[in-house]
Amino acid sequence: MSVFTSSDQLYRCLETLFERLRHQESAMRPLVNSRLIVRLNMSGPKAEVSVNARRRPVQVIYGPNSVRPVLDVNLTADTLHEILLDRLSVREAMSQQRVRVNGPFLKALVLVELFRHGQAVYPTVLRDIGLA
Numbered sequence: 001m002s003v004f005t006s007s008d009q010l011y012r013c014l015e016t017l018f019e020r021l022r023h024q025e026s027a028m029r030p031l032v033n034s035r036l037i038v039r040l041n042m043s044g045p046k047a048e049v050s051v052n053a054r055r056r057p058v059q060v061i062y063g064p065n066s067v068r069p070v071l072d073v074n075l076t077a078d079t080l081h082e083i084l085l086d087r088l089s090v091r092e093a094m095s096q097q098r099v100r101v102n103g104p105f106l107k108a109l110v111l112v113e114l115f116r117h118g119q120a121v122y123p124t125v126l127r128d129i130g131l132a
Helices: 007-022 025-034 077-084 090-095 105-128
Strands: 037-043 047-052 059-062 071-076 099-102
Touching (some): 007 025, 099 105
Parallel strands (some): 037 071
Antiparallel strands (some): 037 047, 071 099
16 A cells, blocks of 8 residues: 555655755755756656756745756656655665666756755655654
């Protein structure tokens, strides 16, 4: 059974997570320096989040949109959950093809840093939205 019961619940969790990360300069710096636009395409439940580091401050868009990503990342919501709880490494998830990246692969390394910072606040986010 999936951790998230609906897209709305997943979006609420991700909005809380990204809002907290956006206020941490160290969390956003690698993404800002890369000037990437990343789209996370999740399934189970279906959700789409675009992170535009070409805008200041970094713009995060929840749901389908017309922003064209440099990196398109496909994964399940449960895989993202496991990565953010540090139960699964990004490298392991990619080698198992649980995370698939379309776009310049080396630029995807920026995501490792973003997820690492996300791991520090994610358990609190889960608790705050009632999923812990």
